Amino acid sequence: MKQERSRREFLRRCGPAAALAFVPTTAQCATASTAAGVSARKDLTRLRAKALDGEVHLSVYKSTPAFQSKTGQERFRTIRVYRREEPAFTFGQDYAEYFDGLSYQDAELIFQGPLEATNNRKFTYVDSTVKTGSTYAYWMAPAEGEPTGPAAVKVRDPEVWWTPEKIEQATVELQKKHPDVVTVNTIGQTVRGQKLRAIRLGKGNRRIALVGALHAGESGPELMIPAFEQILAGHKELLAHVSIAAIAAVNLDERQRLAEGTPWYLRTNANGVDLNRNYPADWDTVDYGYGLDTSDPDSMTYRGPAPASEPETRAVMDFLRTDPVEAVYAFHCLASICGAHLLGPKCAANDEAFKAKCTGFATAYGLGMDRSLPADGVFRLGTSAGSLPAWCYRELGVPAFDLEISSRESEAREKCVVDRTDRPLLEAYQQRHANGLRAVLEAMIARKL
Structure with a gap:
C-alpha cells in the first residue's frame, strides 16, 4: 500500500508522461520470462x-x-x-x-x-x-x-506386472474353468471406481484369506491366481474340506499406473493414503518407520485423515467380516514377488497364546514355500499401527501376516527390490506360493492348525 501511494504521488506531481517510468520495456519483459536467453x-x-x-x-x-x-x-x-x-x-x-x-x-x-x-x-x-x-x-x-x-x-513385462484388465480376465477365467468350486463377486470399489473382486475357492467351513497389492508396487495377483490354478489342477480334493477367500489386488488404481509405465515405486492409493496404515487398529499411534511420519499427508506412509477413510480399506474389512477366516496372508515385498518372511502385528507382543497361533500358520506357509529355511526364521512380529494384521488381531482375533522376503532368498530379493523380476523368477515364486498354500490347507485338514 505504501509503495502504491508513492507511485500515485509521483504521477500527480510529474504528469502523465511519468507513467512511462512504470511500464516495463520489451527487454525487461523478456528478462522476466527467460533464462539464459531461452x-x-x-x-x-x-x-x-x-x-x-x-x-x-x-x-x-x-x-x-x-x-x-x-x-x-x-x-x-x-x-x-x-x-x-x-x-x-x-x-x-x-x-x-x-x-x-x-x-x-x-x-x-x-x-x-x-x-x-x-x-x-x-x-x-x-x-x-x-x-x-x-x-x-x-x-x-x-x-x-x-x-x-x-x-x-x-516398459514393463505385462506377464510380470498385471494390469487391472488382466487381473479381471484371469479371475473370470478361473471361475469359468472351475464353476463347481470357484465363485467371484464384487465387494466394493477403489477411489477411482474400479471394481474390487473377491475370489472364493472351495466349500469347506474352515477358511483362510489372501489379500494382494495393498501397496501398488508390491505383489498379489501374479502370485495368487497362478497358485490357485495349480491347486485346482492338482489338489482340488483339499477344497472339499477347507476353502480360500482372496482379493487378488486392492490398490488397482495405482497398480494401473505402474503397469502403464510409471517408473518409480508407488505405495499409496489414489488419495495418497497408505492402505496398510489406514485400518482402525491403534490408528492414533504415529509411526516413524523409513524416516517418514504416518500423520503427515505428504508422507508415503500417510495413514489417512481418519481410520478406514478409504473405500479400499472398508471393502477389505467388510470382506473379512462376511467370510470368517482363521488366518490372513497379505502379499507385500516388491515388483510382484514376496517370500517366506511373515510379519505379524507388533501390538500382539504380550499375547503369548496369539503369538503361538501365529507361529503355526506362519511356519506352515513359510516352510511349505521353502523347507530349507529354519523354522524359527519364518515369523516375527513387525507390522505397524493401522496395518491389516493389527486390525485382524484387534477386531477379528485371527493371525494375519504381511508377507515380505527373507534374507536367505537373496537372488529374488536382489532382483525384485530394483524391479528386475523376470518370468523365470515369477514362475518359481508362483510354484512356491502354491506349495505354501497347499501346506497350510493340508495342516488344517490334519488338525495341525
Missing part, C-alpha cells in the same frame, strides 16, 4: 507417456497461447520426438525427481515429421522400438523452439 514458455503442454503392449504411446497438446494464435501455425507441420534411455534410474531409490531438469540435448531424435493433430490440438506418437525392462525420458517439440518434457516411462 523462453520459459513452450508451444506444447501436457506431455504424457504410457507403456502399452510393449510400445510407448506419447500424447501432447498445443499450449493455450499456441492454439489460440492466428499466426505461426506452420511450425506445427513438423513435430520432433526425442528419447533418452535411463539405465541409471533405480526403482525404489529414485522417484520423479530423477527426471527433473534432464536435458534433451544429448537425447536421440527418433522422429521428425508430420503428425495429425486431433481437434487441431492433440498430437500422438507411438514408439515401437523400445525394450522391455528399460526406462526412458521423452521430449516433443514443433519444428522450432524448445521441447516440452521430459515424460518418464518404464
Whole structure:
C-alpha cells in the first residue's frame, strides 16, 4: 500500500508522461520470462507417456497461447520426438525427481515429421522400438523452439506386472474353468471406481484369506491366481474340506499406473493414503518407520485423515467380516514377488497364546514355500499401527501376516527390490506360493492348525 501511494504521488506531481517510468520495456519483459536467453514458455503442454503392449504411446497438446494464435501455425507441420534411455534410474531409490531438469540435448531424435493433430490440438506418437525392462525420458517439440518434457516411462513385462484388465480376465477365467468350486463377486470399489473382486475357492467351513497389492508396487495377483490354478489342477480334493477367500489386488488404481509405465515405486492409493496404515487398529499411534511420519499427508506412509477413510480399506474389512477366516496372508515385498518372511502385528507382543497361533500358520506357509529355511526364521512380529494384521488381531482375533522376503532368498530379493523380476523368477515364486498354500490347507485338514 505504501509503495502504491508513492507511485500515485509521483504521477500527480510529474504528469502523465511519468507513467512511462512504470511500464516495463520489451527487454525487461523478456528478462522476466527467460533464462539464459531461452523462453520459459513452450508451444506444447501436457506431455504424457504410457507403456502399452510393449510400445510407448506419447500424447501432447498445443499450449493455450499456441492454439489460440492466428499466426505461426506452420511450425506445427513438423513435430520432433526425442528419447533418452535411463539405465541409471533405480526403482525404489529414485522417484520423479530423477527426471527433473534432464536435458534433451544429448537425447536421440527418433522422429521428425508430420503428425495429425486431433481437434487441431492433440498430437500422438507411438514408439515401437523400445525394450522391455528399460526406462526412458521423452521430449516433443514443433519444428522450432524448445521441447516440452521430459515424460518418464518404464516398459514393463505385462506377464510380470498385471494390469487391472488382466487381473479381471484371469479371475473370470478361473471361475469359468472351475464353476463347481470357484465363485467371484464384487465387494466394493477403489477411489477411482474400479471394481474390487473377491475370489472364493472351495466349500469347506474352515477358511483362510489372501489379500494382494495393498501397496501398488508390491505383489498379489501374479502370485495368487497362478497358485490357485495349480491347486485346482492338482489338489482340488483339499477344497472339499477347507476353502480360500482372496482379493487378488486392492490398490488397482495405482497398480494401473505402474503397469502403464510409471517408473518409480508407488505405495499409496489414489488419495495418497497408505492402505496398510489406514485400518482402525491403534490408528492414533504415529509411526516413524523409513524416516517418514504416518500423520503427515505428504508422507508415503500417510495413514489417512481418519481410520478406514478409504473405500479400499472398508471393502477389505467388510470382506473379512462376511467370510470368517482363521488366518490372513497379505502379499507385500516388491515388483510382484514376496517370500517366506511373515510379519505379524507388533501390538500382539504380550499375547503369548496369539503369538503361538501365529507361529503355526506362519511356519506352515513359510516352510511349505521353502523347507530349507529354519523354522524359527519364518515369523516375527513387525507390522505397524493401522496395518491389516493389527486390525485382524484387534477386531477379528485371527493371525494375519504381511508377507515380505527373507534374507536367505537373496537372488529374488536382489532382483525384485530394483524391479528386475523376470518370468523365470515369477514362475518359481508362483510354484512356491502354491506349495505354501497347499501346506497350510493340508495342516488344517490334519488338525495341525
